[in-house]
Amino acid sequence: MRAAKAKQDQEIAAMQTDSQAMCDATPRHRPRIKPARAIRMKEPQWTDYGVLQTYEGDGEEETEPDMDPGNGLVSSADGILAVMTHSDFDLCVTLETYARRPPVETKGWDKVVEVGYHSPGGAIVLHDSLSGTELPNLALNGRKGHYRIRVHYAWFPWRGEAQSGQRLLLMAYPGKGDKEIVHRHRK
Numbered sequence: 001m002r003a004a005k006a007k008q009d010q011e012i013a014a015m016q017t018d019s020q021a022m023c024d025a026t027p028r029h030r031p032r033i034k035p036a037r038a039i040r041m042k043e044p045q046w047t048d049y050g051v052l053q054t055y056e057g058d059g060e061e062e063t064e065p066d067m068d069p070g071n072g073l074v075s076s077a078d079g080i081l082a083v084m085t086h087s088d089f090d091l092c093v094t095l096e097t098y099a100r101r102p103p104v105e106t107k108g109w110d111k112v113v114e115v116g117y118h119s120p121g122g123a124i125v126l127h128d129s130l131s132g133t134e135l136p137n138l139a140l141n142g143r144k145g146h147y148r149i150r151v152h153y154a155w156f157p158w159r160g161e162a163q164s165g166q167r168l169l170l171m172a173y174p175g176k177g178d179k180e181i182v183h184r185h186r187k
Contacts, residue, residue, distance in 0.1 A: 019044040022158045022165045023092035032103045035096040038135050043052060044165070048130035050087035055080050056121045069113075071182050074151045076117045083170070084153055091166045092156065097140050098173035100150065106184040109169075113185070114150040116178035119143075121169055124172060138172040148175035150183075 011034050022043045031038065056079035069075035074083050085091055096102070117124070124138035124147065138149070152169035 004010045019090045026092045029094050036099045039095045041093040044090035045093050045133045046090050047128040050085050052126040053082045055117050071113045073111045073113045076115045079120050081117050089166050091168050093168045095170045104183050107137045108163040109154045110186045111150045112183040114181045117147045117149045123159050146176045147172050
């Protein structure tokens with residue numbers, strides 16, 4: 001019994017080491033303008049069911065809004081933001097918060113989608129409660145109000161087709177408008 005547990009622990013440690021090496025090898029984002037804050041998550045992230053979500057609601061909504069993103073990546077409603085990923089692969093995540101609108105970048109990304117988001121509490125913290133994954137706050141110095149959230153997503157090939165990872169770049173900046181803009185959508 002102990003030998004089987006030790007072998008399983010070794011396999012898990014090897015997978016974690018490999019995931020870390022994969023994220024360490026992902027291309028670093030080089031912002032075109034200086035962000036107010038940029039965070040490259042040091043460790044690979046994962047989701048239990050493929051959704052990172054923030055919920056800043058007051059719990060008084062009578063019906064839950066439809067959060068199905070027709071764009072396949074991100075959706076929002078007042079106080080709710082959801083980013084869809086693949087649940088079976090690790091995420092290499094970078095977060096950037098800007099004081100003003102950053103230039104649109106599509107090169108090297110499979111999908112780039114931007115949505116409007118209203119933050120009633122100034123805490124745009126995406127998380128997956130089942131896996132325990134929690135990303136740092138995207139809000140600009142805890143600022144409440146309207147934001148634009150731009151999500152960049154790409155598959156990251158690692159050691160052939162059998163292993164892959166996901167790259168995720170999240171950009172947030174104060175800005176009005178709820179319009180969804182799909183800058184790039186490659187399947």
